[in-house]
Amino acid sequence: MKGGRHCQTQSFNVHAVHFHQNAPTQSLLSVINGILDESIERKNAEIPQRVACLLRKVVLEIERRIATQAEHLRTQSNLFKAREDKYQSRIKVLEALAKGTSEESEIVMNQLQHIKSEKSKMEEKKKFEQQDTAKLQKLKDENDVEVSTLKQELEMTKRMHELRYMELETQAKLVRFDLEKRLMEQEKLLEDSKVKTEDLVEVSTLKQELEMAKKTNELHSLQLESEAKSVKSDLEKRLRKQEQLLEDSKVKIKELEMNCQTKDQRWTKKEHVYEAFLKIQWSGLEELKHTSDTIKQEMLLTQRTYLEELNQVGTKLKKLAKAAQSYHEVLNENRKLFNELQDLKGNIRVYCRVRPFRSYENQKQTILESIGEHGEMTVTNPTKPNDSQKSFRFNKVYGPMSTQAEVFSDTQPLIRTILDGYNVCIFAYGQTGSGKTYTMSGPDNAAKEDWGVNYRALDDLFQISEDRRSFFSYEIGVQMIEIYNEQIRDLLSSDGSQKKLGILATPQAHGLAVPDASMHPVRSTEDVIELMDIGLSNRSVSSTAMNERSSRSHSVVTIHVQGKDLKSGATSHGSLHLVDLAGSERVDRSEATGDRLKEAQHINKSLSALGDVIFSLSQKNPHVPYRNSKLTQVLQASLGGRAKTLMFVQVNPDVSSYSESLSTLKFAERVSGVELGAARSSKEGRDVRELMDQMASLKDTIAKKDEEIERLQKDPRSPISRRSLKNGPSSPSTKTISPKVSSLRRMGTRPKSTSDQDDFPSYYDPSIGSIHEDENEGLRSSLSMNDLTAQNTTGLGDSSTDERFSEISDGDLSVGTDTETSSSHEVAKPSNIADKRADKPRTVSRISQPSRLATARVSTGISRLSEVKTTLRAASALKKPASGSSSPAASASRRR
Numbered sequence: 082m083k084g085g086r087h088c089q090t091q092s093f094n095v096h097a098v099h100f101h102q103n104a105p106t107q108s109l110l111s112v113i114n115g116i117l118d119e120s121i122e123r124k125n126a127e128i129p130q131r132v133a134c135l136l137r138k139v140v141l142e143i144e145r146r147i148a149t150q151a152e153h154l155r156t157q158s159n160l161f162k163a164r165e166d167k168y169q170s171r172i173k174v175l176e177a178l179a180k181g182t183s184e185e186s187e188i189v190m191n192q193l194q195h196i197k198s199e200k201s202k203m204e205e206k207k208k209f210e211q212q213d214t215a216k217l218q219k220l221k222d223e224n225d226v227e228v229s230t231l232k233q234e235l236e237m238t239k240r241m242h243e244l245r246y247m248e249l250e251t252q253a254k255l256v257r258f259d260l261e262k263r264l265m266e267q268e269k270l271l272e273d274s275k276v277k278t279e280d281l282v283e284v285s286t287l288k289q290e291l292e293m294a295k296k297t298n299e300l301h302s303l304q305l306e307s308e309a310k311s312v313k314s315d316l317e318k319r320l321r322k323q324e325q326l327l328e329d330s331k332v333k334i335k336e337l338e339m340n341c342q343t344k345d346q347r348w349t350k351k352e353h354v355y356e357a358f359l360k361i362q363w364s365g366l367e368e369l370k371h372t373s374d375t376i377k378q379e380m381l382l383t384q385r386t387y388l389e390e391l392n393q394v395g396t397k398l399k400k401l402a403k404a405a406q407s408y409h410e411v412l413n414e415n416r417k418l419f420n421e422l423q424d425l426k427g428n429i430r431v432y433c434r435v436r437p438f439r440s441y442e443n444q445k446q447t448i449l450e451s452i453g454e455h456g457e458m459t460v461t462n463p464t465k466p467n468d469s470q471k472s473f474r475f476n477k478v479y480g481p482m483s484t485q486a487e488v489f490s491d492t493q494p495l496i497r498t499i500l501d502g503y504n505v506c507i508f509a510y511g512q513t514g515s516g517k518t519y520t521m522s523g524p525d526n527a528a529k530e531d532w533g534v535n536y537r538a539l540d541d542l543f544q545i546s547e548d549r550r551s552f553f554s555y556e557i558g559v560q561m562i563e564i565y566n567e568q569i570r571d572l573l574s575s576d577g578s579q580k581k582l583g584i585l586a587t588p589q590a591h592g593l594a595v596p597d598a599s600m601h602p603v604r605s606t607e608d609v610i611e612l613m614d615i616g617l618s619n620r621s622v623s624s625t626a627m628n629e630r631s632s633r634s635h636s637v638v639t640i641h642v643q644g645k646d647l648k649s650g651a652t653s654h655g656s657l658h659l660v661d662l663a664g665s666e667r668v669d670r671s672e673a674t675g676d677r678l679k680e681a682q683h684i685n686k687s688l689s690a691l692g693d694v695i696f697s698l699s700q701k702n703p704h705v706p707y708r709n710s711k712l713t714q715v716l717q718a719s720l721g722g723r724a725k726t727l728m729f730v731q732v733n734p735d736v737s738s739y740s741e742s743l744s745t746l747k748f749a750e751r752v753s754g755v756e757l758g759a760a761r762s763s764k765e766g767r768d769v770r771e772l773m774d775q776m777a778s779l780k781d782t783i784a785k786k787d788e789e790i791e792r793l794q795k796d797p798r799s800p801i802s803r804r805s806l807k808n809g810p811s812s813p814s815t816k817t818i819s820p821k822v823s824s825l826r827r828m829g830t831r832p833k834s835t836s837d838q839d840d841f842p843s844y845y846d847p848s849i850g851s852i853h854e855d856e857n858e859g860l861r862s863s864l865s866m867n868d869l870t871a872q873n874t875t876g877l878g879d880s881s882t883d884e885r886f887s888e889i890s891d892g893d894l895s896v897g898t899d900t901e902t903s904s905s906h907e908v909a910k911p912s913n914i915a916d917k918r919a920d921k922p923r924t925v926s927r928i929s930q931p932s933r934l935a936t937a938r939v940s941t942g943i944s945r946l947s948e949v950k951t952t953l954r955a956a957s958a959l960k961k962p963a964s965g966s967s968s969p970a971a972s973a974s975r976r977r
């Protein structure tokens with residue numbers, strides 16, 4: 082028995098040897114089968130326990146393996162999960178990357194590159210994973226095969242076990258039956274031999290043991306069965322789980338693959354989009370590059386052009402700087418030329434203005450016959466149709482319809498010369514009520530369009546000073562005085578005192594003639610207007626028979642202009658005298674008595690003195706009788722020299738004032754005719770030629786006369802020969818000269834300067850030419866003034882004296898009335914020798930004076946003509962002579 086057990090143990094050990102951890106499951110199952118076979122063969126009670134033990138071990142091993150497989154599957158699953166998470170995070174990163182809009186294409190490119198590399202990595206990983214998956218699949222397949230094998234084995238084992246169990250049961254039944262048979266045999270034996278008790282006990286023990294073994298075996302079988310069942314179910318569960326897991330992982334793998342594919346597609350799409358975008362960007366970049374290149378080139382070109390232009394600008398700037406430098410000089414030159422032009426036009430200009438009829442005057446009875454385009458005018462006496470017409474010529478004649486603006490337009494050029502340091506004197510001259518105040522100031526409370534010369538001149542002055550602001554600074558001051566009864570009063574005195582003011586004995590060229598008169602600085606025309614309004618309200622005005630608001634004094638508004646050249650610092654002083662003269666009047670007509678008469682006499686006297694001064698100046702006499710009146714003393718600096726004088730000759734068109742008007746016109750013509758003829762001759766080439774012709778013919782005449790004189794001098798019977806032998810050529814023996822001769826001489830017959838004498842030695846009658854110049858002038862002045870003074874002082878209130886005064890005034894070229902017997906057109910009828918002699922030079926004078934001046938102008942002016950040609954051209958706006966018309970002097974000579 083012991084040997085049998087030992088043998089069984091050995092057999093189990095052999096199986097145990099086979100049962101090794103590394104043994105395949107097949108061998109484990111064979112071990113189980115072997116054990117079961119052996120246990121069935123041995124059929125003893127010990128077998129089931131060992132079988133169970135072995136089976137347990139085998140099952141444990143199978144469990145372990147399944148657990149290992151499950152663990153492996155879990156690890157795989159975790160690995161998949163981890164990879165999935167990794168993919169998810171990468172996908173998120175990629176999505177985030179994809180979502181994020183890149184501004185820089187390079188960054189996008191880099192990202193794309195990065196993504197591409199990532200993608201390739203991912204693809205590689207995917208490949209690996211796929212490989213892994215394949216491996217896993219393979220493993221799973223193997224597992225499946227194994228599991229199915231196991232299942233089959235299990236089934237087989239189960240079946241075998243059931244068979245064996247049944248066999249065992251049958252065996253057990255057989256054993257039982259055998260045992261029962263043996264028991265019965267034993268019992269029989271027992272019965273047969275009751276002696277053998279031990280055997281019986283043993284049999285019972287065996288029986289018990291058998292029973293026990295049977296029970297245990299049954300129990301074990303049941304237990305094993307249940308365990309196998311549970312293991313089976315457990316295994317099935319686990320298998321199902323594993324299958325489920327595998328399915329899940331497959332699904333997940335598929336999902337992942339799908340995801341990967343969609344993402345891949347998406348990424349490919351995005352890649353395409355990016356590529357397209359990049360292409361666009363590239364093309365844009367290319368374009369930009371191209372544009373940038375073009376712009377660069379353009380910039381370079383522009384830079385070059387700019388530099389060139391800059392250089393040009395630089396050179397231009399240099400030129401400009403030079404030009405600016407020379408501009409000043411040119412400006413000065415221009416001003417000089419302008420002033421020379423003004424000089425050439427003559428320093429004394431006469432503009433005649435005929436005022437319109439007043440409401441109470443008879444408009445049909447006008448003395449004005451016609452007005453020419455070039456300063457000609459004709460007057461006639463409508464009450465005496467048999468009388469001849471009288472023609473005059475001035476620089477300009479304004480008809481009754483002319484406006485204030487028209488009148489000023491010809492005055493304007495003079496105004497700017499004041500700012501260049503010249504003295505200008507503008508005054509109105511004429512009979513009372515002829516419109517002097519109107520021309521000079523305008524009507525009372527005048528609107529701007531009715532402003533007179535005064536206001537317009539000032540306005541212009543301020544305007545020009547404003548225009549020159551960048552080159553010159555000007556300080557302008559105003560004085561306003563009146564000369565009433567030969568006394569000077571300040572019309573702008575702040576204290577209202579009627580203090581008499583003195584005149585400087587020797588007035589400075591640019592100084593103040595009346596230093597005590599208040600000077601008011603002004604900055605605008607308005608300031609001046611205000612001051613002038615104050616001054617005019619202070620002026621002495623009263624009603625006369627001729628004018629209900631007649632000015633009884635001469636008012637003089639003086640504008641002092643102190644200029645400073647901002648560049649050179651040079652200063653200049655110019656002044657403008659705006660003189661509104663009191664009206665000349667015939668005392669008989671103005672019906673003046675008492676104070677009015679005294680006023681009238683003073684007025685006439687000062688006007689006469691003014692006429693003398695102007696005439697002397699126009700004659701270029703070396704002595705100008707300024708001191709004969711306060712008016713001329715005040716205006717001394719502005720009359721003569723380089724000063725420019727503009728005289729408005731005012732004419733009343735009414736026939737009742739014919740004689741006064743005629744007298745005024747005659748005076749004005751004499752003043753204007755001499756100087757302006759010369760001025761115009763230098764300006765107008767045709768006149769110059771004409772005058773040159775005249776000069777040539779005159780020289781011929783002179784030569785003839787010289788011959789005649791020589792012949793006469795040689796002739797001992799000739800009185801000239803006798804006188805010259807007795808007194809010599811410059812003998813002052815003819816000092817006693819009649820006033821008539823003096824007056825004729827004063828009409829311009831004699832040249833006063835030595836140079837003039839040199840040029841024109843025989844312009845005057847030799848018999849008169851022997852008179853000493855200074856003495857003659859002094860005598861003429863004294864005669865003229867003495868006569869006037871005497872008449873004014875002695876003949877007060879006497880109408881015949883007034884008449885005589887008028888005649889003398891006219892004869893002396895002074896102001897006042899004119900008798901109708903005198904006519905500027907009529908050739909003087911010599912009543913005596915003196916007159917006869919006077920007639921000759923008078924005729925010569927009318928022709929020679931312009932010629933002489935023309936020659937002087939030609940000698941200096943022609944050379945200058947080329948210089949001032951441009952200026953003269955620019956001055957073409959100035960009055961042009963009518964075709965075929967000659968200078969006033971020439972026309973005067975023709976008239977005579």
Ligand SMILES: Nc1ncnc2c1ncn2[C@@H]1O[C@H](COP(=O)(O)OP(=O)(O)OP(=O)(O)O)[C@@H](O)[C@H]1O
Nearest residue numbers: 436437513514515516517518519628631632663664
């Ligand atoms: N051109 C003109 N147009 C319109 N009215 C004029 C003109 N000239 C003068 N008058 C008028 O004639 C009148 C006399 O003129 P104004 O007072 O100017 O003369 P006057 O010569 O200054 O006189 P007086 O010497 O006596 O002062 C005024 O009423 C004035 O308005």
